[in-house]
Amino acid sequence: MLPNEYSHTEQNYIKAIYHLSRNEDGTAYTQQLASALSTTPASASDMVKKLSEKGLVSHIPYRGAKLNKRGEKTALYIIRRHRLWELFLTEVLKFRWDEVHPMAEELEHVSSDLLLDRIDKYLNYPRFDPHGDPIPDAQGKITETNFTRLGTLDKNQSGTISGVEEHSAEFLQYLQEAGMVLGCQIKIVNRYDFDKSFDVLINGKKSLHISSQVAMNILIKK
Amino acid sequence: MLPNEYSHTEQNYIKAIYHLSRNEDGTAYTQQLASALSTTPASASDMVKKLSEKGLVSHIPYRGAKLNKRGEKTALYIIRRHRLWELFLTEVLKFRWDEVHPMAEELEHVSSDLLLDRIDKYLNYPRFDPHGDPIPDAQGKITETNFTRLGTLDKNQSGTISGVEEHSAEFLQYLQEAGMVLGCQIKIVNRYDFDKSFDVLINGKKSLHISSQVAMNILIKK
C-alpha cells in the first residue's frame, strides 16, 4: 500500500539501512552500507543524502544513517514483499529455505499490490517466513517474538527451533543436513565451557555436537 | 538460458519489435515502437540504433527495424517468461485472463532460470498461455497452430475457441461475461452479409449475436 514511488535502488538502500541499523546504536554506517550493496562508500554516502532529502532517512554527516518513521514504514513494506515471496517459493514451488533468498530479492520489486495480496491470502496471511523471520502485515505491523539464542541455554534446557540469525545458504544447508530445521525440538545434553560448544538432542532422537558459532545463530522458543 | 545481459528497457524494446514485426512486411516502424512503449520517436530511434549495434536488430535508417536470429531468440525467451507467468497466475493464484498481463509484464523481468524452470515443471511444461498464445519451450521453439478467425467461418461451421487476437482487458472481460472462453464449442447459426455480424451458439446451449469485430478477434480450431 506504499512505495512504487521509489526506485529499485532506493528500495535496496532503504532495506539495507533497516537491517544494518538493528544493532546497539540503531545506526547504519556508510561503509557497511556500501559493503552490503556491493558499491563504494562514495555512492552510499550520496544515496543516503538523497534519501535524507526525500524525508525517509535521518542523517547526521559522519554519524551514520537511521530510518525515520516514514522510512521504516517503507522498509517494512519491502520486507513484507520479500518474506511473502520467500514463503510462497517454499510452500508452493517447494524450494529449500537456502534457495529462496536471491529469487525473493528480485520478486520483492514486483509492484502489484493485487498480486501481493493474493499471495498473502493464498498462504492464509502467514506471520513468519521460512527462516522464522516475521512477515509484516499490510499495515506494517510485525508479530513480536522473544526467541532465545540456542547458545545461551544451559544444560538440560530445551525448546523449539524457531528461526536463524545467520541467513547464508551455506549455514542453512548445514542445518538442513544436520536435521535442524524450523519446528524441531532441541535439548541441551551437555555444554562445554572451554569452547562454548554443545551436545544437543534433536527431536529426542539424533544427538549432535555443534559449535558455539552455530549455537548462537539458532533461535529457540522455550 | 539466454538474456540477463539486456536491461529491462532493452528487453521491452526487443519484445515490442517482435510483436510489431508480425505483419505483412515483417518490420517494426519507429512510430509504432514509440507508441507501443509510450515514449517518443526520437527515443525509439535511439534504442533501435543501439540494439542494432549490439547485433540483435537489423535496421536500415528510415526503413524500420527487424530482429535478426539472435534478436528473435532473445524475444522468444522473454515471451516464454511472460506467458509462463501468465499461466501460473491463472492456474495457481486463480486470476482471470483479463487481469494477468500487467503483472506478467513485471514478472517476465525476473531473471532466475531456476525459478522459471520450476514454474514450467509445476505447470507440466504447458504449450499455451491463458489466451491461447503458444509458450516457447526452453529452446525457443513454439508449437505451430493453424487457428481460423471466427469471422471467416460460414454458416453451420463450428469449432473450439482456442485463442484471441485482441488482448485488451475490456475485450477479454466481454468474452468472459458472454461465456466465450477458451475451450468452448462455438457454432455459426447465421451470418449477416451487410455488417458481417453473426449469430452463434455456445456449447450447444447459449445463442448470441456478435459483431464482425468481435468475430475477427476470436481464434477457432475447427
Added chain:
DNA sequence: ATTGTTTTTTAGACAAGCCTAAACTTTATT
C-alpha cells in the same frame, strides 16, 4: 595536543534512458 589513520563526504565524470527541437528522408499531392 599533535600526528597519523580511518572513515565519510564532496567534486567531477560517465553511461543509460529519456526528453525537446531541429534537421533530414521519404511519401503524398498538385
Added chain:
DNA sequence: AATAAAGTTTAGGCTTGTCTAAAAAACAAT
C-alpha cells in the same frame, strides 16, 4: 517536377546511479 506533409534521425540536455580522486572530519595513539 516541385512542394507539402509525414515520419525518422540527430543534436543537445536532463536525471539517476555509478565510479575515482581528493578533501574533510573523526578517531586513535603516542
